[in-house]
Structure formats: structure tokens, C-alpha cells
Amino acid sequence: MKPGETNPERLWTRTRRAAYAEITDIAMRLFLSQGFDATTIDEIASASGISRRSFFRYFGTKEDIVLSDLVREGEEARRALEERPESEPPWTALRNVVLSVSGPSHDHERRLKVTKMMYETPSLRSRCFEKHLQWQEQIVPEVRRRLAGEHAVEQWPDVRARSLVASAIACLDIAGEAWARADGDVPLGELLEAAFDAVGRTREP
Structure with missing residues (x-):
């Protein structure tokens, strides 16, 4: 040129x-x-x-306007997971990644209004689920790789990887809904920690 x-x-x-x-x-x-x-x-x-x-x-679709950031956040989550220390167990790494991509917003009130709208609108909830399935496809390969590095040989590594990612996304969804119901008065990070702790305790050996 x-x-x-x-x-x-x-x-x-x-x-x-x-x-x-x-x-x-x-x-x-x-x-x-x-x-x-x-x-x-x-x-x-x-x-x-x-x-x-x-x-x-x-x-x-109209729903894509509201949820367009979810695609970007999925990419951010994948990159963040790849950058986590190799010493972190897969569940711990997923926990830290979800906490990082769900950090404080510069516009708390707008975020709360959008979150409430999403959980109160069936078509948005459905579309959000589809976007989270895209997250799963983006993140599972890295979790599977980390599982392969663990000392125990997994018989079904893909099943475990997908289960871990799906559980992490479910924690995010449940914490987000609880945050909206509480009118944002409880920090989202605190609710996420509670959700991950609950699942983590049930999967400890």
C-alpha cells in the first residue's frame, strides 16, 4: 500500500x-x-x-444482542485457562478462571439489570445455554490435556473433562441467578466461591 x-x-x-x-x-x-x-x-x-x-x-437474533459478550468471554476463559499454572488441579484452575472472567463490572447497576432481564426471559435463558455449550467446546480440550497429566490414568478422560467444565458453568449460572435475586447486594465472587466449594466437596477423593 x-x-x-x-x-x-x-x-x-x-x-x-x-x-x-x-x-x-x-x-x-x-x-x-x-x-x-x-x-x-x-x-x-x-x-x-x-x-x-x-x-x-x-x-x-434479538437475543444475540444481549448475549454477544458471552462469546468473547468464552475466548477469554479459554486463554485464561491455558495460562493457569500447570500445578493447579483442573477443578481449581476452572474455579480461578471463572472468578477472573466474572470480576467486578465498571457499571454495577447496568450489569444487574441485564442479568435480571436474562434470568426473567425464557428465550434469553435458552440462548444463554447455547452460548455456554460453546464455552464447553472451547474449554474442554485444555481440561482434557490437564487431566492427562495427572498421576492417575483416566479411563474416560473426555467424560470427566466435559463433566468438570459443565459443572463449572453450572456454578456460574447458579451464582449469577442468586446474585440477581439478591439485587446485587451479595458480591458475585462470594456466591461463585460458595457454588464451587459445594461441588468441590462432593468430588474430593
């Missing part, structure tokens, strides 16, 4: 990201002010100054 020239692909990417962020922000404001189910895709498109057809170029 010659000096002074603009890369069309890079410009297109920046433009798309900016539009994606703007539509997300507008949609979330509508969801939180009038309710998820009461907000239509046509309303979101109109408020964003785009057509309904253009909306579907950015989002597959």
Missing part, C-alpha cells in the same frame, strides 16, 4: 464495528427501558436508522 492510501478492508471493518456497537447500545437501552419481549426488531432498526434487513447483517 502506498503512503497516504487507506486500506478499504480495514476501513470497512472499523465502520462495521462502530455500527455494531451503536446498534447494540440503542437496543440495550430499549430493552432496559421497556422490556426485552416488548421491544421489536423493527423498533431497534428504526431507532438505529437502519432497515430490518440490515439488522440481520449484524445479528442473527
